[in-house]
Amino acid sequence: MVKAVVGEETQLKQAEDRLAQSAVPAQVGLVIGKLSSNLDRGFVFDLIPTPLNDAGEPASSLLEAPKDEKKKGPKSKSQSVDSSSMAIDKDWVAEHARQVTKMLSCGMKVIGIYVWVGDSAFKNSTIMLCQTIKGVAEAAPLSEIDPDERILLHICYSPRRWTCRNYSLGSNISSSNLRPCDFKMGKVLNSLQTFKCMYNFDLRLPIYKNASSVQTLPDVLRHGISVHAKDLEGAKAIIDGNLVVNDEPCTSDGLHEVELLLPFMKNASTEACSQKEVTGVIAFNGSVCSFGYINSKEPISQVVADIKEDIILSLQSRLDIICDEADGDTDETNGESKEANDKMTLETCTSQLSIHLLRKTTNLSLPRRVFIPWLGDLFMCDYLQSSETLEVLKDHCVELLSMDAAIDTTTILEPEVEPPALIATSFWDVAVPLDPASSYSSKKSVVETSIGETSGNTTKSANFNIIIAAFFLFLSVIVGYILIIIKR
Known part of the structure; x- marks a missing residue:
């Protein structure tokens, strides 16, 4: 089980600045890195945002609270923010993970997802996040020797902080599978x-x-x-x-x-x-x-x-x-x-x-x-x-x-x-077998040609062996006849 996760400081800081400048209320993407079972540690190389889907819409959005809940109490605005949640196109994120996996060199994997969202919306979207992680795991499986788990990185913009959770894959999708995990930034690529x-x-x-x-x-x-x-x-x-x-x-x-x-x-x-x-x-x-x-x-x-x-x-x-x-x-x-x-x-x-x-x-x-x-x-x-x-x-x-x-x-x-x-x-x-005059010939058909040459060589070799055997048989008869005459 991965006990700690270390992220490449340079890349993660650039990702954080990019998200802050974009001013988007929510974003989801893939975490590229490696989970080492030998060291019980995870390494994050970079974050890749999931692109727009075929309809030109983002893979994630922020859902506000229903209107009837906003009218309750004097602090309707704060209540609407506290009760907001994320909507994620789980299938599109999984498809993105499948395609990105084919472009990764060995030693690099899609080890989880990241979300850029407020703290309240994150807490209200745990089931949705667990479903998304499970879909990504099925679309981009790790090798058999890697841990049966994935990483969930939460980049909170209010207040600004990074938190990491370890999600244990299983048959049941439950928020109880999410466990806190130590996270820090350092020099990962240099090592x-x-x-x-x-x-x-x-x-x-x-x-x-x-x-x-x-x-x-x-x-x-x-x-x-x-x-x-x-x-x-x-x-x-x-x-x-x-x-x-x-x-x-x-x-x-x-x-x-x-x-x-x-x-x-x-x-x-x-x-x-x-x-x-x-x-x-x-x-x-x-x-x-x-x-x-x-x-x-x-x-x-x-x-x-x-x-x-x-x-x-x-x-x-x-x-x-x-x-x-x-x-x-x-x-x-x-x-x-x-x-x-x-x-x-x-x-x-x-x-x-x-x-x-x-x-x-x-x-x-x-x-x-x-x-x-x-x-x-x-x-x-x-x-x-x-x-x-x-x-x-x-x-x-x-x-x-x-x-x-x-x-x-x-x-x-x-x-x-x-x-x-x-x-x-x-x-x-x-x-x-095709007629020799109509046989297929090209530069890449060297295998077929070599088979034909081998068959011809085998036939010639067999004929030669028969001649040699007949010669030695005739020679042995002559020698035997001479020996009989000499003995008499």
Whole structure:
């Protein structure tokens, strides 16, 4: 359980000044930071206000007391203020948390919410605040090793003060789950250690013939990513050329290079093929870049676990982006002519197609991950399709993170030169091989070409072995005949 919370003084003071100058009666937003179970302490990096909803309205507002209550007693004005409460668009705040989570590098999480409101309205809105925190927790879950709790920061403007409460997640939504928590400001960002990992992967995901249900490309990928996540848990880490053995804090400064080594494992795809259960295969490979951050007092194992989790979440986020865009393209084509629907590429309707209905090899590149400077040495991340440029990042950062619109694109990091890609060899390519003259050829079909070359080489090798065996058999007969003559 988190016993104390420390906030970055520079950022929180800027947020307080921004709220005071805006003169808004109420505001709600996200708390970005980290909850450390090893130190029983929470760290707040910054506060991000929730933007206006689709209707152009703020996510929170102040509700005044009913008119009949204002008329009671001589102090109607003070009574109306004391009985005011907050109205919060809980679903919109949760959606904001879901989108921001995809832009956070590992080691950074949405650890709660903050509210800017008076003391009386805060006390009258505890149930609403608890519901909002629970919705945020469901939309932006933490890892399994993190505490099952969230932070509620209250910035009171009358009188001006900061208070922090710890909310324990549970099945029941009750104000009793809110408990006071020690809060102070300090230098949080200066105590962070930075780690970078370039993880290369090469997966072969089988397409089974006797599947219990219809298989789509996203289904196969999600299952393959979940299986690989279990394999990645047992990977050993090498940091700055040294194998991580002792679970000790990292004392050196600067950027630390991390390399993950997977254990030797059996080839599941080969076993499945030997059992004649596979009718196709998806070649999924590429590189994933991850930046991790831990406090200087946390053990190294923490950042290794964060990086492993971040790699899997990054692959899942890219898949979600492709599926969302494919679903959007499908909705736009509804009601159009059949010719327009026929022109849709396999990549655009991947999320709707059964993988057994594909009649040719499908090549698909996932979005690449880029990193935007945020606070000090911290980076936010975003994903770009092959047709997009760095300019589209500005809109995302301004809308979701309330960053300055004047982002220098030259400071954006693009470590993933070749983003993750996949080649889906379909059912028909395996069950009914194509004629060599009409075979699919492209730069990305090197897997299919190598399979054909391997088959040809295997045939030639088998013929050569038969000739050699026949030669030695003939030679042994001659030698035996000679030996019989000599013996006589």
